[in-house]
């Protein structure tokens with residue numbers, strides 16, 4: 056951490072307002088001064104974040120609703136409520152989780168004490184996407200503050216009203232040497248990424264994730280990458296298909312499918328196919344009525360570009376429409392759509408859908424589903440609806456994914472006790488609750504050995520005579536298996552040396 060005491064070695068400022076002029080020195084000094092190591096400091100700033108959210112919840116949700124087109128109650132449930140829960144969870148456990156963790160040392164290093172100390176990393180950059188603009192900006196920020204870091208927050212340019220509001224609110228709750236907001240798009244983020252941060256927390260696409268990781272490599276800055284991908288859902292006929300369908304439809308069509316952990320597509324066994332399709336259509340009707348366009352509970356697509364991309368995926372999917380299929384660019388509306396028998400080679404089965412279109416693919420059995428899943432990149436989430444132990448066990452052992460849920464979709468994201476993160480192409484690192492503290496702290500090993508007696512003498516050269524033989528014997532491979540007599544003799548001689556030392 057000593058490097059952080061010097062001034063920021065990032066590139067010189069491109070201008071008075073650009074991110075290049077961002078004063079990272081003051082933000083870093085808060086950490087190197089030791090102020091943020093204090094639990095009182097962390098509690099105070101977590102409290103400030105909580106107050107910001109509670110006192111301005113209505114404006115924040117209005118901004119999110121206007122930018123992303125999501126219903127306000129849905130925004131509360133999936134954004135502000137999640138962050139307040141997260142902050143309360145962090146506050147309740149802060150002391151326990153940040154306490155030094157004593158470790159026991161091998162006999163050869165004693166007498167000595169040791170512990171692992173979680174310490175702040177420094178200045179954390181949080182780069183957020185547009186789909187949950189509030190939650191995905193402030194949940195990582197809560198973790199960073201709990202870990203004693205200062206933060207630079209970069210909201211998405213695709214949620215402009217929210218970004219402007221957060222830029223206005225943050226300085227009212229945080230001093231400039233604790234939290235700052237930088238708004239803007241690709242140009243501003245590119246300039247930010249040229250600066251040296253102590254950790255970068257990025258949520259977004261794999262394409263931009265690669266850009267972030269390359270930029271971080273320049274400064275050897277650690278990164279958390281929360282990315283996306285095609286999260287599959289498996290269903291067989293051992294479950295109540297009505298309940299399974301409702302849980303899939305809810306997870307898929309919340310925020311109009313623009314959720315990183317939404318079920319991307321369903322793999323259903325032949326035996327369950329027809330009944331599941333009927334139940335999915337029934338659940339869509341139950342949730343959104345005869346004309347989903349008029350439902351106050353259905354969100355919209357964020358912008359025209361995303362809408363056009365989704366319509367193209369829909370048009371090129373092949374197969375048949377079970378329910379939905381209607382769209383309207385003017386309203387950025389796409390009906391909750393379920394497709395059957397889509398072409399496995401179609402673009403909709405190659406890229407992350409990230410919209411309200413659910414392809415259902417028929418498989419012979421769970422083995423075929425697992426083969427399909429393991430032939431692709433590791434997904435962010437995997438959902439399994441089966442009561443059969445052998446099937447559940449096969450998914451648990453043979454697949455990997457950021458997270459997995461049996462009998463549910465998406466809700467694993469809402470439990471602060473469960474780490475959230477991807478694996479491979481779906482991301483690296485994890486956060487929420489304790490995982491945030493672990494991820495955004497440096498784990499420093501601290502050893503404290505008294506100077507007397509000098510038991511380390513056995514390690515000092517010259518290694519001649521008995522001392523050399525003892526050290527060689529004690530460190531030889533298979534030492535533990537040697538005749539007990541040799542061990543006893545060696546240890547007795549080491550003890551003699553120590554006593555004399």
Ligand code: NAD
Pocket residue numbers: 182183184185186187191209210211212213239240241244245258259260261262263264266280281282283284314315407409435477482
């Ligand atoms: P995105 O990758 O396009 O943008 C994310 C952020 O990166 C934005 O703040 C943007 O300003 C910045 N950015 C964009 N282009 C850049 C560039 N060339 N250089 C530097 N910065 C750049 O993602 P998005 O469209 O906002 O969000 C959708 C994606 O995010 C989906 O893939 C989704 O699965 C993923 N996602 C993941 C999670 C998760 O928790 N794992 C959560 C939400 C979304």
